[in-house]
Amino acid sequence: MATLSIHAVSKIFAGDTAAVDAVSLEIADGELVCLLGPSGSGKSTLLRMVGGFEQPTVGSIAIDGQDVTRLPPEQRPTGMVFQSHALWSHMNVFNNLAFGLKLRRRPKGEIRDRVEAVLDLVGLKGYDRRMTHELSGGQQQRVALARSLILEPKILLLDEPFASLDQHLRERLREEVRDIQLRLKITTLFVTHGQDEALSMADRIVVMRNGRTEQTDRPEVVYRNPLTPFVAGFIGTMNFIEGKVETGRFRHADFAVDLPVADGPVTLAVRPEALDLVPADGVRQATVNRVTDFGTHGLVDLSLSDGTRIKSLVRRPGPFHPGQGVGLKPRAFAAFRDTVKLYGAIDAEPADQH
Amino acid sequence: MTHRTTRPQPLDVPGILLALALSIVIVLPLLVVGVWAFTEIWRYPHVFPQQFGLRFWAQTLGRPDVWHALRLSLTLATVVTLASAIICLPAAYAFARMRFPGRDILFFSFLAGHAFPRFGLLMAIAAIFLQLDLIGTFWGVALIQLVNTLMFMIWIPVAAFQTVDRRMEEAARDVGAGPFRVFRSITLPQAASTIAAALLLTFVGTFYETEGAWLIGAPGIRTMPVLMISFINNQMVIQFGAVLSVMLWVPSFIALMFARKVIGGNAFAKGFGG
Numbered sequence: 001m002a003t004l005s006i007h008a009v010s011k012i013f014a015g016d017t018a019a020v021d022a023v024s025l026e027i028a029d030g031e032l033v034c035l036l037g038p039s040g041s042g043k044s045t046l047l048r049m050v051g052g053f054e055q056p057t058v059g060s061i062a063i064d065g066q067d068v069t070r071l072p073p074e075q076r077p078t079g080m081v082f083q084s085h086a087l088w089s090h091m092n093v094f095n096n097l098a099f100g101l102k103l104r105r106r107p108k109g110e111i112r113d114r115v116e117a118v119l120d121l122v123g124l125k126g127y128d129r130r131m132t133h134e135l136s137g138g139q140q141q142r143v144a145l146a147r148s149l150i151l152e153p154k155i156l157l158l159d160e161p162f163a164s165l166d167q168h169l170r171e172r173l174r175e176e177v178r179d180i181q182l183r184l185k186i187t188t189l190f191v192t193h194g195q196d197e198a199l200s201m202a203d204r205i206v207v208m209r210n211g212r213t214e215q216t217d218r219p220e221v222v223y224r225n226p227l228t229p230f231v232a233g234f235i236g237t238m239n240f241i242e243g244k245v246e247t248g249r250f251r252h253a254d255f256a257v258d259l260p261v262a263d264g265p266v267t268l269a270v271r272p273e274a275l276d277l278v279p280a281d282g283v284r285q286a287t288v289n290r291v292t293d294f295g296t297h298g299l300v301d302l303s304l305s306d307g308t309r310i311k312s313l314v315r316r317p318g319p320f321h322p323g324q325g326v327g328l329k330p331r332a333f334a335a336f337r338d339t340v341k342l343y344g345a346i347d348a349e350p351a352d353q354h
Numbered sequence: 355m356t357h358r359t360t361r362p363q364p365l366d367v368p369g370i371l372l373a374l375a376l377s378i379v380i381v382l383p384l385l386v387v388g389v390w391a392f393t394e395i396w397r398y399p400h401v402f403p404q405q406f407g408l409r410f411w412a413q414t415l416g417r418p419d420v421w422h423a424l425r426l427s428l429t430l431a432t433v434v435t436l437a438s439a440i441i442c443l444p445a446a447y448a449f450a451r452m453r454f455p456g457r458d459i460l461f462f463s464f465l466a467g468h469a470f471p472r473f474g475l476l477m478a479i480a481a482i483f484l485q486l487d488l489i490g491t492f493w494g495v496a497l498i499q500l501v502n503t504l505m506f507m508i509w510i511p512v513a514a515f516q517t518v519d520r521r522m523e524e525a526a527r528d529v530g531a532g533p534f535r536v537f538r539s540i541t542l543p544q545a546a547s548t549i550a551a552a553l554l555l556t557f558v559g560t561f562y563e564t565e566g567a568w569l570i571g572a573p574g575i576r577t578m579p580v581l582m583i584s585f586i587n588n589q590m591v592i593q594f595g596a597v598l599s600v601m602l603w604v605p606s607f608i609a610l611m612f613a614r615k616v617i618g619g620n621a622f623a624k625g626f627g628g
Contacts, residue, residue, distance in 0.1 A: 053524055073527040080528045086521035090543045099539070100529030144525075151529060 002064050002077070002154035002187045003029050004050065009059030010211075011045050019045045021211035022059070030185040032178070034198040037208035038234070043191045044159055046208075050189060051080045051157050063154055079148030080157040083164065085140045087132040093119075093143055094128035100151045118150040121180060138169045145177065149184070156181070156188040162197065174201055195235050199223065207231045229336045232269045239275060239310040241268040250335070254304050255285045255328050259335055261342045269334045272299065272313040276329040277320070284325030286310070291317045302326070384603075390596035410593035419581065420598070427578040428605070430492070431561040434499040435553055441500070442507035443549070447537065449508065450515035464508045475501075476569050483570055490574035498566040503556040510555070514548035515541060554613050558606050578602055 004027040011020040020042040027033050035043035048054045050061055052073035060069045068076050087096055097115045106114075119125050122142040132140060141161055148156060158177070162170040178201045181188050192198055198205045199219045207214045207222060207230075215227045226232035233240065243252035245266050250259035252268075259266065277286075277300060286302040289309075298317025302310050312328075314320070335343040389403065390396070391410070396403035414420055448454070449461055479498060480489065488494030518541050526536045542549070564579040571580065578598065586595040 051524075051528060053527075072532075073524065074530045074532055078528070080525070082521045082525060084519065084521050086519060086525040088522055088526070088540055088544075090546075099526070099531075103530045103535070147525070147529065 003027060004155050004187060004189065005062040005065075006046070006050070007060045007062070009046065009049060009056045009061060011042070011049060011054060012057045018042075018057075018211045020049070020056075023208075023211070023213055025206060025213070025216065027187055027189065030187055031203045032181055032188040032190060032201060034202035034205045035189065035191045035208055036193070036195065036198040036205050036234075038193060040210075041208040042211035043193075043206075043208045045211075047080075047157055047159055047189060047191045050155065051078050052076045053080075077154040078157055079151055079153030079155070080159065081141070081144050081148050081161045083160040085144040085161075087140055087144055087147070089132050091132070092128070093124070093130050093132065093135070096132065096143060097128075097147055097150050100147070104151075114150055118146045121149065122146045123176070137165050138173060141165065141173060142176075145180075149180070149186075154187065156186050158188065158190045160191055160193065163193075170197075177201070199235070205235075207234060209234075226269075226334070227341055228339050229267060229269065230339070232334065232336070237272055237311060239268075239270045239272065241270070241304070241308060241310065242266075243268060245335075252304065253306055257330055257333070259343060261335060261337075264337060266342065267336045268330070269336060270310075270330045271332075272311040274330060274332040275310065275312040276331055277302075277312050277314060278327040278329050280325040280327050283327065285328045286326055288320050288322050288324040288326060290322060291320045293317045387596050387599050390592055391600040393593065393596075410591070410597050414594060414597040414601075419576065423576050423578045423581040424601070426492075426575065427561055430496060430499065430567075430577060431557045434496050434503060434560045435557045437496070438500055438503045438507045438556055439553060442504060443511055446508050446511035447515050447541070450512045461508075461512075464505050468505055473565060476566055480569050489570060490572065492575060495567050495571040495575050495577070498570045499560045499563055502563055502566065503560060506552050506555045506559065510552035511545065511549050514545035514552075517548075518544040551613065554609055558609050561605055562602070 004025075006023060006025040009020060009023050010018050012018045023042075023046055025033070035046060037043045045054060049056050052068070052071055052075075056069060060067055062068065063077055073080075088099070091099070094115055097118060098111045101111045101114060115128060116125075119128060122145055124139060124142055124146070127135070127139070127143075132143065135143065145161070161177075162173055165173065174197055190197075190201065202219055204216060205219050205222045206216045209230050215222060215231045217225075222231060223235055226235065229240070232238045241252055243250050243266060245251070245259055245261055245263050247263065248258060248260050250257050250266060250268055257268075259268075286304055288300055289303055290301040292299045292301070298314045298320070300312045300314055300317065300320050302312060304310065320326070333344055334341060392406050392408065393403040394407040394409050395405040449457065476498070479501070483489050483494050483497075488497065522544065523536050523540055526540045527533075531539065561577075562579055563577075564583060567575070567577045568580045568583070571577065576584070579602070582595055582598040582602065585598060
């Protein structure tokens, strides 16, 4: 039961530009918020400042309204899970889990019970006597999670905890962690560079770039209504088509659509699932390069005459073949000029196709 | 940790020859000394001793100055090892983990003692010790040994501390351990095997060190190696020196056995950054 307030926090490393630049964020009790961004975007630095491993150059961090900005990590009610799991290899699983409780001078019986309970929680019952190097990567990461959870921290911090695991395991652990987080109702800040992870786990996503927040929203909003071209391109697949608007109509050498914005250059952003392909009708707008059949859907890779590559998601890839000319019919799109959004949402369901 | 394949390796001829040459160069003199220690009569041109016996062992072990020197050497090595651990381990940690002005120069200054002819350095120190009344005293010898051990006890532990995963230390801070507790419960155990190697080198190195011990300790303080040299210099009986030399193998042999058990082969390599 805790809230986390990050207020105008910046971190400037010696002589360098700001790794984190005036970031503010309010996290509600029990919420799971993902910091999502490419490497170097400052997301890990922000997380480490919440954990107490870096000091903000300016700004403040409060947990439950209490300022913790200057507290060392050992005095903060936060629990961190590291990417490299960082288990203490000279201790067995039991001692890894019990270390924090021993520091707090809990009675032996209580320590034993709590270790057993938390191992049960992460699905590793009976593993307490194992050495950490005898565990698989997924098991090690579960122990690392248990080591944080056993102390019942107010805020759980996860620093790309699944990055070193293979895809299959990553997906399973992701669900397990979300289940545990919901069951314990623990306020969680999660750093990742994987959009799948953010979209599938987070209550809210903070998209970061160059130390700044680009957008903070619920996953479906970040996906369907990105506020900047960067967010639009970073989350999911996005087609960007450069063109210009003249008297309320977007014009590209190959095609045009109505776009009620002021005249000038514009970048059109269309999701593959919102871009329908229609028969060319004598006017070839795009040329099919490649068709990929994923079983549930197909992905058609196309070229415009100016070399722009775009993708369209179709229900049935059957009718399309390389070299074919097709017409384009965007059902939903957004328009950006420079980094400013001028128009629209890109929300769309794939339409039925013949 | 390490994975060994059981696949038969092709015969490494140059390697075997090198190993053979090294064993001849190292083992043969040891063997000769070992034989001399148990020899009573061995005259030219005989290849093997004419008479074996323990007469010189009895004579050597019967001398009070031998026992005194052995006790002194063990005490000295222990004291110096402990003292240099207390001085050097925190310093090594600071070198490994902290950034402070003059860090690199200080760090290299520990090499400086080994960059110049040692005897010259020892003479200069002896001149200072003379004024301080440290010549011929236990603590004078202990101090001069510390100069020798500083390099092992700084450079090897620095490498050991640097290889400890910082995330492990941060994880310990995270669950509530203060900096000192992190050092004691996480950093030190993680670096333990390599540091044990450094301690061992320090102990053995101090035990066998001769020049400093002789120059600073004489005439009051006579360690085992110093005694051995005076035996060899003053008496033309080879066996006295041989017996002492065999006796001196014992501590290093014990130390090596201990090292194999506790440390494991790759700790030394790790300590030197391998």
